[in-house]
Amino acid sequence: MSIAIKVLHVLNGPTVARIRFRFPIRGSHVTITPQTFHHVARAIGSGRVIVRPPTDLAAGVAAQYNDVARTRVDGTVVRANTLEINPLMGRFDEATVVHESLHAAYDLLRTGLDGNAEEASAYVCTALYCRMTGLPRPLWANGQIYANAETTAQTLLKQYQKGDPGIPFVGEDEWRMLRAGVGLHTVYASNGPAGILTGWFLGQQYTHDG
Numbered sequence: 001m002s003i004a005i006k007v008l009h010v011l012n013g014p015t016v017a018r019i020r021f022r023f024p025i026r027g028s029h030v031t032i033t034p035q036t037f038h039h040v041a042r043a044i045g046s047g048r049v050i051v052r053p054p055t056d057l058a059a060g061v062a063a064q065y066n067d068v069a070r071t072r073v074d075g076t077v078v079r080a081n082t083l084e085i086n087p088l089m090g091r092f093d094e095a096t097v098v099h100e101s102l103h104a105a106y107d108l109l110r111t112g113l114d115g116n117a118e119e120a121s122a123y124v125c126t127a128l129y130c131r132m133t134g135l136p137r138p139l140w141a142n143g144q145i146y147a148n149a150e151t152t153a154q155t156l157l158k159q160y161q162k163g164d165p166g167i168p169f170v171g172e173d174e175w176r177m178l179r180a181g182v183g184l185h186t187v188y189a190s191n192g193p194a195g196i197l198t199g200w201f202l203g204q205q206y207t208h209d210g
Contacts, residue, residue, distance in 0.1 A: 025113045
């Protein structure tokens, strides 16, 4: 089975069908629902988004969505709108698909939000997927970002368990801590729009051009 087919199985699967939440952004809010991921699945099916294994990603980066084309060290080009994903071997790999697919959705839908909130919300999706598939925390929640994301996910899961069909908001305190953790992390702090200064304070965004 190809990586692309496996990615589609995750995005159209029963766990993603339960993911729904809202988070605040500059006086408004962003809503994440299963349809957010189904949009990406359709883009993969149509060839608008390409799925391929990663090659020369930066240290500490296991997968990524390329909103713009990037040039590898050997001079070849990875085209824009490419999901670079390792072969799916387990639930954490599947959670990574959901994380990166949220980045793809923001790009395809041209969602206006800062890079810090974008990364934070993607980590919430990672945590929700891991928790809902019963993956033990020692196998995925290593580091402060994942710990903060799990706390945020716990608040949402409590709302899911009540059976309320509505779309819950993230907890205010948990969300603030998660955003700070993303902004201060070495991968993001001085590298791009997810950092505490460029993302959270200055509102810098990733490219969202569809």
